Amino acid sequence: EAQVTQNPRYLITVTGKKLTVTCSQNMNHEYMSWYRQDPGLGLRQIYYSMNVEVTDKGDVPEGYKVSRKEKRNFPLILESPSPNQTSLYFCATMRGVSYNEQFFGPGTRLTVL
């Protein structure tokens, strides 16, 4: 079954404690992306990757890092989380690198105290 998985699904942490949200896909898609969703601000793109070892900033990259060492994985790293990073995070993948349907993961709800 085609899947995008995210872990953890829920996380409560404290300011400054480094964390990683993992994203994995089994569709052999080249493109992967991270979004955050906030009330009133909608869904905003954080980073995206068009292939292994290729990553680019989206609209709101500050405070986040990503890496793409393997095609199937695209972890989102928060080196020093702050309360304004409390949000619902989605990973998405896409076949090819343009103009295709994006498949979204189930979301990770992060709370930073």
Next chain:
Amino acid sequence: SQELEQSPQSLIVQEGKNLTINCTSSKTLYGLYWYKQKYGEGLIFLMMLQKGGEEKSHEKITAKLDEKKQQSSLHITASQPSHAGIYLCGADNNAGNMLTFGGGTRLMVKP
């Protein structure tokens, strides 16, 4: 970056009624996507439009892109409670590798 305005922000309709959600862009749309999200869950792809004047349908949902490629509408015929959720439009940048989303339309369907 491209800005997308969705209207209305929220909508409550009686089951069986038709409804339309609009998505307006400040720039020409190169690829326009419609997604549905159940509250707090991931997004489900509905349709993608690329050509001016294009129209696509799936079951009771029809999406259109205007000739000028700056506005899209999503029309639901004979709404059902299963249509409830948040509808989001997303647009590609010119290179097709970044999506910008509208603020979403929250739809409730009363039985």
